[in-house]
Amino acid sequence: MTTARDTILGRIREALSRPSHPGVRSLAGDGIRDVREARHVLPPGGETEEERLGNFTRLAEKLKVEVHLATGQLEVGHLLKKLKEEGNWDRIASHRSVITESQVPSLKLPVIWTDDEPGTEALEVCHVGITRCEALIAQTGSVLVTSKGCGGRALSVLPPHHIVLARRDQLLPDMLAGYDLLRDTYGDKLPSFISFITGASRTGDIERILVLGAHGPKRLTVIISD
Amino acid sequence: MTTPSTIFQSDTKESTVDFDHRRWMQGALRGYENTRSGTEATFGDFEAARKTAAAIKWDGIEHLDRHLAQFADNLERRGGKVHWAGNGKEAVEIILGLCREKEAKKIIKSKCMTTEEIHLNPALEQEGLEVVESDLGEFIVQLRAEEPFHFVFPAMHLKRDRISSVFQEKLGTEPSDDPEELTMIAREVMRRKYCEADIGISGANFAVADTGMISITENEGNARLTTSLPKVHIALMGIEKMVPKLEDLSVMLQMLGTAGTGQWLTAYNSMIGGPRQPGEVDGPEEFHVVLLDNHRTALLADPEQRDALRCIRCGACLNVCPIFKNIGGHSYGTTYQGPIGSVITPHLRGLQSWKHLSYSSSLCGACTATCPVKIDLHHHLMRNRRDSVVEKGGKQERWMFRQFSNLMSNPRLYRRSEGLMRVGAWLWKPLKGTKLDPLKAWTETRDLPSPARKSFHKQWKARAKEPTR
Numbered sequence: 001m002t003t004a005r006d007t008i009l010g011r012i013r014e015a016l017s018r019p020s021h022p023g024v025r026s027l028a029g030d031g032i033r034d035v036r037e038a039r040h041v042l043p044p045g046g047e048t049e050e051e052r053l054g055n056f057t058r059l060a061e062k063l064k065v066e067v068h069l070a071t072g073q074l075e076v077g078h079l080l081k082k083l084k085e086e087g088n089w090d091r092i093a094s095h096r097s098v099i100t101e102s103q104v105p106s107l108k109l110p111v112i113w114t115d116d117e118p119g120t121e122a123l124e125v126c127h128v129g130i131t132r133c134e135a136l137i138a139q140t141g142s143v144l145v146t147s148k149g150c151g152g153r154a155l156s157v158l159p160p161h162h163i164v165l166a167r168r169d170q171l172l173p174d175m176l177a178g179y180d181l182l183r184d185t186y187g188d189k190l191p192s193f194i195s196f197i198t199g200a201s202r203t204g205d206i207e208r209i210l211v212l213g214a215h216g217p218k219r220l221t222v223i224i225s226d
Numbered sequence: 227m228t229t230p231s232t233i234f235q236s237d238t239k240e241s242t243v244d245f246d247h248r249r250w251m252q253g254a255l256r257g258y259e260n261t262r263s264g265t266e267a268t269f270g271d272f273e274a275a276r277k278t279a280a281a282i283k284w285d286g287i288e289h290l291d292r293h294l295a296q297f298a299d300n301l302e303r304r305g306g307k308v309h310w311a312g313n314g315k316e317a318v319e320i321i322l323g324l325c326r327e328k329e330a331k332k333i334i335k336s337k338c339m340t341t342e343e344i345h346l347n348p349a350l351e352q353e354g355l356e357v358v359e360s361d362l363g364e365f366i367v368q369l370r371a372e373e374p375f376h377f378v379f380p381a382m383h384l385k386r387d388r389i390s391s392v393f394q395e396k397l398g399t400e401p402s403d404d405p406e407e408l409t410m411i412a413r414e415v416m417r418r419k420y421c422e423a424d425i426g427i428s429g430a431n432f433a434v435a436d437t438g439m440i441s442i443t444e445n446e447g448n449a450r451l452t453t454s455l456p457k458v459h460i461a462l463m464g465i466e467k468m469v470p471k472l473e474d475l476s477v478m479l480q481m482l483g484t485a486g487t488g489q490w491l492t493a494y495n496s497m498i499g500g501p502r503q504p505g506e507v508d509g510p511e512e513f514h515v516v517l518l519d520n521h522r523t524a525l526l527a528d529p530e531q532r533d534a535l536r537c538i539r540c541g542a543c544l545n546v547c548p549i550f551k552n553i554g555g556h557s558y559g560t561t562y563q564g565p566i567g568s569v570i571t572p573h574l575r576g577l578q579s580w581k582h583l584s585y586s587s588s589l590c591g592a593c594t595a596t597c598p599v600k601i602d603l604h605h606h607l608m609r610n611r612r613d614s615v616v617e618k619g620g621k622q623e624r625w626m627f628r629q630f631s632n633l634m635s636n637p638r639l640y641r642r643s644e645g646l647m648r649v650g651a652w653l654w655k656p657l658k659g660t661k662l663d664p665l666k667a668w669t670e671t672r673d674l675p676s677p678a679r680k681s682f683h684k685q686w687k688a689r690a691k692e693p694t695r
């Protein structure tokens with residue numbers, strides 16, 4: 001019995017058995033195919049760590065991301081406390097990882113840990129989600145998160161304020177380096193969800209006027225410690 | 227008789243005289259062009275980046291069979307289920323079957339033009355399912371029961387007062403002229419819907435062969451919620467979405483952001499490979515991908531035009547198209563508007579019924595010049611014109627062109643006809659624009675210039691006789 005898969009793949013093979021018109025082929029003929037060799041044609045990530053930090057901060061801030069640089073975990077703690085008071089938080093959503101566990105409990109608020117699988121409703125009522133990230137991308141001002149490393153899929157999108165705790169050495173030059181890191185970390189067991197988060201949730205669907213917080217977080221804060 | 231072509235003619239007649247609307251559209255699209263050119267300037271070499279993007283997608287298309295098989299095998303290894311649909315009807319049946327199996331009642335959708343192509347929403351609603359579009363623009367046009375105006379900016383034709391009034395009418399909310407307030411209304415409505423939905427349906431911007439993942443590009447976060455919260459996630463995509471490697475996305479995602487909206491990257495670029503995996507705390511229990519052919523293989527079989535399958539649906543060719551800017555998206559009557567729609571619709575839905583779209587172009591080439599994957603759009607419009615004539619050229623038209631070519635290649639005949647033309651123009655004047663006017667379609671809204679009093683030929687001759695100064 002031929003399956004639907006065989007039928008469609010068969011149709012494709014038959015279609016492709018007719019060679020492309022040379023004029024059409026040339027349209028794609030002279031491009032650099034290997035993305036590793038094409039790095040320089042994209043926006044730059046930065047040669048040195050300073051440049052990368054500069055690029056990341058500049059791009060993220062253009063998108064109204066609040067970027068804080070902290071020297072040491074103590075300062076991270078102070079920043080979080082200030083945010084907690086300003087935002088009148090009454091409970092926090094987070095996940096278990098070295099960097100989050102070193103900060104979240106000391107805020108002395110009820111914590112919903114996604115590792116305990118609290119369910120959507122419990123997560124929905126939290127004002128803030130605090131996560132680690134896999135990397136920061138200088139080229140685009142993005143935060144790279146995954147379902148395995150950053151507390152699941154919902155934590156970084158459901159609460160109205162997303163706070164990312166990152167380390168300076170997590171800054172990568174470009175998106176390609178981000179993918180490389182994921183392959184190194186997870187091998188062939190890549191997480192089921194990977195996302196480059198670039199700025200807060202937004203929409204321009206009404207008269208192309210920018211509104212933050214369309215469905216996801218209205219606020220994105222990135223705290224980078226050494 | 228109403229055909230797509232006659233509907234097109236009457237719709238464009240209406241839309242082109244709405245000057246307010248045309249001005250409004252052009253203003254909006256100018257904003258896009260400005261941000262986009264700023265972003266392009268940050269690239270090391272944007273032209274080279276276009277070539278790379280074209281090469282990546284070409285690689286995907288040229289070995290489509292291999293890549294699709296690899297994609298499906300990889301995804302199934304991770305617990306996803308892949309379904310193959312030869313046409314729209316089969317895809318609808320597969321999705322309806324899944325809804326029945328799960329006894330679903332409520333569906334949340336994130337933006338997916340492919341579901342428009344197969345008319346999924348009406349089919350789901352007929353089954354008694356509640357279907358809600360979560361993308362703000364799609365939600366607005368859904369409430370208004372109309373088609374998306376632009377496949378990237380579905381509600382770009384509506385000003386805030388129209389949006390406020392449909393919200394008042396359908397959601398019972400207070401009037402507002404503040405885009406932020408209006409957005410927050412939709413946010414509140416949608417929050418409940420995500421939590422209640424049994425199934426989330428999404429599209430895909432790319433599919434990655436070597437990891438078995440789909441990639442979704444968005445700004446609002448609605449696709450992330452749609453694909454994270456419900457127990458079942460179904461993604462519908464055309465077979466042409468394939469890229470060979472995960473790393474290829476490092477180029478494609480930036481090209482899509484830049485060309486599509488002028489942003490260097492949209493807010494969320496998410497790759498999804500399977501349902502919740504061991505060691506993960508949430509995510510759907512089931513992940514289904516429906517791969518749709520629906521005449522794409524027919525386009526693939528065209529050795530001249532198969533590069534149109536490289537399209538990443540960024541919408542850039544619409545944004546720069548002088549025809550789109552003036553007639554607007556609804557006039558096309560197609561799922562995919564603008565130049566790319568005019569190129570592929572004849573392949574997907576029949577050349578003779580849709581060839582008129584290939585003629586509604588000034589062939590200025592702005593689309594080809596802007597396309598991030600370098601599709602030869604305006605030449606394809608000409609190829610469609612040629613194919614439609616070769617397939618079924620009018621006898622009358624052929625006769626007229628033969629006469630025209632005789633006239634133009636025979637100097638004596640040409641000179642004679644000059645005099646005739648002047649007489650003709652004089653006889654025709656009183657008929658202009660009336661029912662008896664054979665040129666009515668053209669002259670109703672335009673003036674035909676009268677022939678020069680003295681032809682160039684005669685002037686030249688007279689000049690040659692003058693003594694040289």
Ligand code: SF4
Nearest residue numbers: 537538540541543597
């Ligand atoms: S044809 Fe090119 S410009 Fe038009 S939507 Fe497709 S990728 Fe974009």
